[in-house]
């Protein structure tokens with residue numbers, strides 16, 4: 001049996017896989033088992049922010065001579081180092097990191113921390129969003145999940161985009177009942193096709209959260225570490241969240257790791273009295289990968305963000321000049337790019353054709369095409385990728 005046949009027989013999946021057997025990654029390219037090269041505009045959905053197999057990061061990881069494993073109840077130098085790094089790079093006030101294996105767990109920790117801190121049980125999130133696959137994370141995600149787990153979900157109010165002044169007033173009305181533990185969203189919502197809230201939306205929401213004792217949770221699992229042109233998407237709105245969820249770009253794909261970082265005040269209210277035990281949360285090898293990745297990002301931050309900005313402007317210019325078969329809405333912030341074309345078959349067709357021609361894209365919604373190229377992608381590759389996209393329209 002070949003790889004695909006064995007996969008079909010032995011691997012459980014949530015959806016039909018794309019016809020691509022990955023053999024190798026390099027920079028902003030993926031190679032299949034026949035040696036064909038694909039330009040990666042997907043980057044594992046906001047995972048590979050700095051590109052794949054960067055020699056400097058690979059070298060740091062290979063240097064690892066640390067312990068095979070450290071049990072959560074001990075001290076470990078790598079944990080202290082990474083936690084200190086996160087406190088330094090994340091927005092003001094966020095100090096204390098809790099250890100997670102990935103984004104879902106980071107969100108779970110945030111929800112539990114918010115309930116524990118506020119002694120409230122309800123949440124507000126964005127309709128259609130995605131925060132992970134656990135029951136808790138699905139409770140605050142798209143209402144479509146309700147058809148599967150009707151009786152298990154806890155109470156969550158969903159705000160339907162556009163995220164403008166009107167939507168913010170609705171959030172404020174809900175908050176005024178003083179029974180909402182946390183407002184949680186991606187600051188720029190990649191999972192619904194790069195929804196970019198109005199400035200006034202967050203102005204009202206953040207102020208109302210403070211007024212009514214609700215925590216503001218920023219899920220930066222996808223947007224964190226440069227994706228939207230700033231280190232964190234919160235920076236676009238000068239947001240100061242009480243809790244931030246991190247994963248994906250935290251290791252850039254070089255390891256499997258997540259983190260929930262929060263203010264001292266929130267952490268203090270339940271630390272040592274609540275269990276976030278995770279056997280593999282911050283496994284030493286993944287910690288080494290995350291530290292190497294963040295250090296690389298920080299060292300090259302100015303260059304990477306400047307390139308992301310230049311590339312974003314180029315992509316927007318190209319997308320605005322091409323002809324989609326149906327009316328298209330283009331949304332972009334940094335290198336989080338969404339194109340909404342209200343025809344599911346058309347979007348699916350573009351993705352499949354692009355794959356055949358050597359370009360990796362993604363969809364969400366399912367009428368939204370999304371692109372997340374690496375922050376350091378060069379203009380020549382970008383141009384080639386967009387040429388392919390144009391051929392597929």
Ligand SMILES: Cc1ncc(COP(=O)(O)O)c(C=O)c1O
Pocket residue numbers: 045102103104105107130131132133186191219220221222247248
């Ligand atoms: C915004 C957001 N939060 C949480 C998650 C869940 O992360 P993970 O797949 O690492 O569990 C995702 C995954 O796509 C995400 O995009």
